[in-house]
Amino acid sequence: MIVSYSRRFIFIRPRKVAGSSVELFVSRFCGEDDIITPASETEETLRQGMGPRNFHIPGYGRSRFLRICGEVLGRPAIGHGGFYNHMPAKEIKRLIGDEAWNDCFKFTIERNPWDRQVSLYHWHHRNNDAKPSFETFIRSPLHRKFSPNFDTYAIDGRVAADYVCRYESLEEDLAVVLKQIGIDEKVDLPKAKVGYRSERSWRDYYTPKTRDIVGQWYAREIAAFGYSF
Template sequence: MIVSHKYRYIFIKTNKTAGTSVEIALSKFCGPDDIITPISPVDEQKRTELGYRGPQNYQAPISQYGVKDALKLMTKGKQKTKFYNHMSAREVIDFVGQDIWDQYFTFCFERNPWDRIVSLYYWRNKTEPRPTISEFIESPDPQMLKNRGINLYTIDGEVVVDRVCKFENLADDLEEIRKQVGIPEPLELPNAKSGHRKDKRSYCEILSDDDRDRVAEMFSDEIERLGYTWE
């Protein structure tokens, strides 16, 4: 998640939508006052190797510490976090204020839910033995895609970001946003978290008819809002 005061935008980071790659690309142009939340150690190493800004300004000031926060700092060296990776629009508004939220350009990415399910399946089950994908769809895991997807960029069922971009149009949508907020150079995506999925078949080949219908039921809001189809 990024709050850029330099370019006046807020990036809400959803899950399994190339969010880490987008975040790393954006961080190249962030200023010293911008908020950048931590990502995984492997991805942070990649960001460091590229010479981009890393996590900054995401921790709470000491003035906002309670007794438990102070004890954690003293005993474990753990600082209180104010902003974090997959943070919801509601939480961001609570911290930055409605005025900044309204004045800044706010955006996120969404993805075809059938394809997103398959991506999460292989991310969570990198090696054999794996459950079947039908078993995975019926598990609690797909709910995470709601919690770190549509639930992040809506409040009381209403979309509150200025733009929900599509993973399928990643390069073009990102270029439009880059121009809109005034970032001076094209963004270069580093393909973070790639290489884990060896099965390159289309989701149409991987999912059964029953799987298709179950995912359509679970993600009906996303499908209706963004016009996703099984193809």
């Protein structure tokens, strides 16, 4: 997640949409006073510009208990020590204030939810020698995982970003973003978090039942952006 006061843009970072690569790339255009959240140690080696800075908020801690309390209060930053990677737009706005929020060009990314769920499956089990079947990952309450992206970039049920890049056309859409914020540079994304899934088509993972389950989970994204199986 990035709040660039110098360039007047905010990158709202959802999950499993190449957000790491985009953040590492656009940080090269940031200044000393901008907010840049940390990446993993491996990812930081790919960063093309400013490293993490200004994300900690004094008085905010890091613990599971504080995260739970923060979620209940609608202020998740309390338990994350301040700004963090997949921070909801509502919380970013609260912390930086309406004036800065309204002054910045806000962009995010979305991806076909059925494809995104397959990516989440492989990422979640990337370090496991044995992993459950995809069917189990979707249907079992003990194994299923979600990536609630709509709640990341929406406020009160409405998309809060000024522009939503599509994962399927990411470089072209990101070029539109750069033009909007006055940057004349070629898009050159680093390859972060790659190599965790096979070349198998994401559609081949699904049965009619699991297709419908995922469609229900992510109905808001599907309705907002016209995705289909």
